[in-house]
Amino acid sequence: MNQTSQPKLWLAQQANRFAPALFFIGLVLLWELICRVGKVPNYILPSPSAIITAFFNVEFSRWMIHLWATLRVALMGFVLSIMIAIPLSIGMMRSQLMNRILYPALIVIQSTPVVAVAPLIIVLLGTDDPSRVLITCLITFFPLVVSTTTGMLETPPEMIELSQSLRAPRYRETWQIRIPYAIPHIFSGLRVSITLAIIGAVVAEFVAAEEGLGYFIQFSTSFFKIPQAFAGLIFLSVISLLLFKSVQWIQAWFFPWSLPKKK
Amino acid sequence: MDQAKNSAYVSMKGVGHQYAPQAPLVVKDIDLDIHRHEFVAVVGPSGCGKSTLLRMVSGLLIPSQGEVSVFNRPVTEPRDDVGIVFQKANLLPWLTVRKNVLFPLKHKYGSYSAADEKRANELLEMAGLTQFADKMPDELSGGMQQRVGIIRALLLNPDILLMDEPFSALDALTREQIGFDLLKIWREHPKTVLFITHSISEAVLLSDRILVMSKRPGTVLDLIEVDLPRPRSSKTINSPRFAELTDLIRGYIYEPDVPA
Ligand SMILES: Nc1ncnc2c1ncn2[C@@H]1O[C@H](COP(=O)(O)OP(=O)(O)O)[C@@H](O)[C@H]1O
Ligand SMILES: [Mg+2]
Numbered sequence: 001m002n003q004t005s006q007p008k009l010w011l012a013q014q015a016n017r018f019a020p021a022l023f024f025i026g027l028v029l030l031w032e033l034i035c036r037v038g039k040v041p042n043y044i045l046p047s048p049s050a051i052i053t054a055f056f057n058v059e060f061s062r063w064m065i066h067l068w069a070t071l072r073v074a075l076m077g078f079v080l081s082i083m084i085a086i087p088l089s090i091g092m093m094r095s096q097l098m099n100r101i102l103y104p105a106l107i108v109i110q111s112t113p114v115v116a117v118a119p120l121i122i123v124l125l126g127t128d129d130p131s132r133v134l135i136t137c138l139i140t141f142f143p144l145v146v147s148t149t150t151g152m153l154e155t156p157p158e159m160i161e162l163s164q165s166l167r168a169p170r171y172r173e174t175w176q177i178r179i180p181y182a183i184p185h186i187f188s189g190l191r192v193s194i195t196l197a198i199i200g201a202v203v204a205e206f207v208a209a210e211e212g213l214g215y216f217i218q219f220s221t222s223f224f225k226i227p228q229a230f231a232g233l234i235f236l237s238v239i240s241l242l243l244f245k246s247v248q249w250i251q252a253w254f255f256p257w258s259l260p261k262k263k
Numbered sequence: 264m265d266q267a268k269n270s271a272y273v274s275m276k277g278v279g280h281q282y283a284p285q286a287p288l289v290v291k292d293i294d295l296d297i298h299r300h301e302f303v304a305v306v307g308p309s310g311c312g313k314s315t316l317l318r319m320v321s322g323l324l325i326p327s328q329g330e331v332s333v334f335n336r337p338v339t340e341p342r343d344d345v346g347i348v349f350q351k352a353n354l355l356p357w358l359t360v361r362k363n364v365l366f367p368l369k370h371k372y373g374s375y376s377a378a379d380e381k382r383a384n385e386l387l388e389m390a391g392l393t394q395f396a397d398k399m400p401d402e403l404s405g406g407m408q409q410r411v412g413i414i415r416a417l418l419l420n421p422d423i424l425l426m427d428e429p430f431s432a433l434d435a436l437t438r439e440q441i442g443f444d445l446l447k448i449w450r451e452h453p454k455t456v457l458f459i460t461h462s463i464s465e466a467v468l469l470s471d472r473i474l475v476m477s478k479r480p481g482t483v484l485d486l487i488e489v490d491l492p493r494p495r496s497s498k499t500i501n502s503p504r505f506a507e508l509t510d511l512i513r514g515y516i517y518e519p520d521v522p523a
Pocket of ligand 1: 289308309315
């Protein structure tokens with residue numbers, strides 16, 4: 001009985017392990033099949049093979065130029081957003097007054113659709129990187145402020161009592177207790193923010209740009225190069241996914257203790 | 264010497280506390296003198312204000328009535344010679360065990376010396392945790408974590424050790440063992456200990472005197488001298504006097520309105 005069940009078990013395990021990949025491959029094949037059998041025209045839904053062909057028809061160096069433009073803006077916006085959000089959260093945690101003044105302002109900023117404000121920002125700051133970075137920053141920083149503040153406020157009171165019983169300065173309570181305690185929260189904010197950063201950069205490119213993956217998609221669409229637009233879209237998604245993964249890797253590498261415990 | 268031993272070291276006079284001006288008193292009329300290097304346990308129903316009392320001795324909380332003083336000086340803020348052991352070990356999960364032990368120095372002064380590190384290693388050795396020094400707290404058992412909590416409180420060599428239900432999260436066997444370990448430390452490095460517990464037998468086993476508190480608002484029901492010989496061991500538990508004392512306290516806890 002054992003002899004027959006073990007290979008079966010192994011097969012089941014492997015199938016389970018590769019299930020997401022198999023599902024994905026199946027989906028792509030189905031897509032290809034529908035396009036071919038149904039003779040769906042490329043400008044409505046290009047087949048995977050048409051998209052791949054379109055991808056390789058664009059020179060590698062052009063891809064890199066567009067990628068770099070988007071990545072540059074997304075990462076600058078992301079970093080700027082971290083540099084604003086963390087001190088802002090600390091300030092709001094430490095000072096009731098600051099909290100009362102800034103919290104409504106943050107809510108107003110967050111409820112304003114950045115897409116609608118983007119053209120105004122470009123009019124104000126010009127069509128170069130600064131306005132694109134600002135747009136990205138506006139989209140990304142709210143989740144960071146919320147997660148950082150939440151984490152710091154959730155610090156267990158006993159840890160704060162430990163600090164107070166030592167009569168340590170407040171800034172050490174912040175830096176040696178509250179901030180480290182907030183790390184898991186901060187990283188969940190960062191994971192949301194990094195994908196929003198790509199969205200922010202693309203929105204900015206839609207409004208005004210001569211390069212970037214968002215611009216590339218828009219430009220390809222307007223010339224009815226739909227397979228090429230899809231290729232750009234998929235490339236963009238892959239980059240976004242890689243950035244998301246990078247945030248997870250950074251957390252696992254530098255703050256392994258902050259990961260949820262495996263059971 | 265004798266005079267120093269008999270004089271009050273930690274002294275509470277008419278101590279009462281309410282958390283807000285209109286709120287009811289949580290503890291009331293507490294009078295207690297603790298001698299230097301005495302081990303005093305506090306028992307009482309949950310919510311009767313034991314932790315509140317400990318916070319007032321630690322200087323984290325200023326009583327709204329009466330006064331707490333240490334060596335005739337009123338306590339107005341946390342003192343350097345007080346170490347606190349918290350209920351759950353309260354370790355910082357982002358620091359290794361050794362860094363957790365050194366944390367009070369790092370946190371208070373911003374840095375520590377090689378000599379401090381040596382002291383931390385000695386404390387780790389004493390607690391039998393040398394090979395766990397570079398592990399993270401969550402890799403340790405509950406009992407080991409609480410040992411770290413205790414030696415962290417000992418790092419600054421406090422004269423007063425305040426412990427708030429320090430072993431309540433541990434299983435019975437670990438709990439008994441760590442209790443005896445604590446007594447050993449206390450014998451080798453005498454300290455004034457205020458030990459809160461909800462275990463009556465633990466209080467009898469460890470302490471010189473037991474403060475029995477009434478339910479909220481917590482007042483002093485009795486102050487019981489524990490005249491069991493030291494050093495105490497698991498044999499102590501079998502002595503008739505031990506049973507008498509635990510019965511006496513149990514009487515207070517379960518029938519607080521009928522004086523024994
Ligand atoms: N920070 C606080 N603010 C308001 N009430 C509190 C606070 N801490 C404790 N209390 C109240 O005081 C009472 C005594 O609490 P505590 O001293 O923790 O009791 P114990 O440690 O004996 O269980 C409880 O009713 C509790 O709700
Ligand atoms: Mg308590």
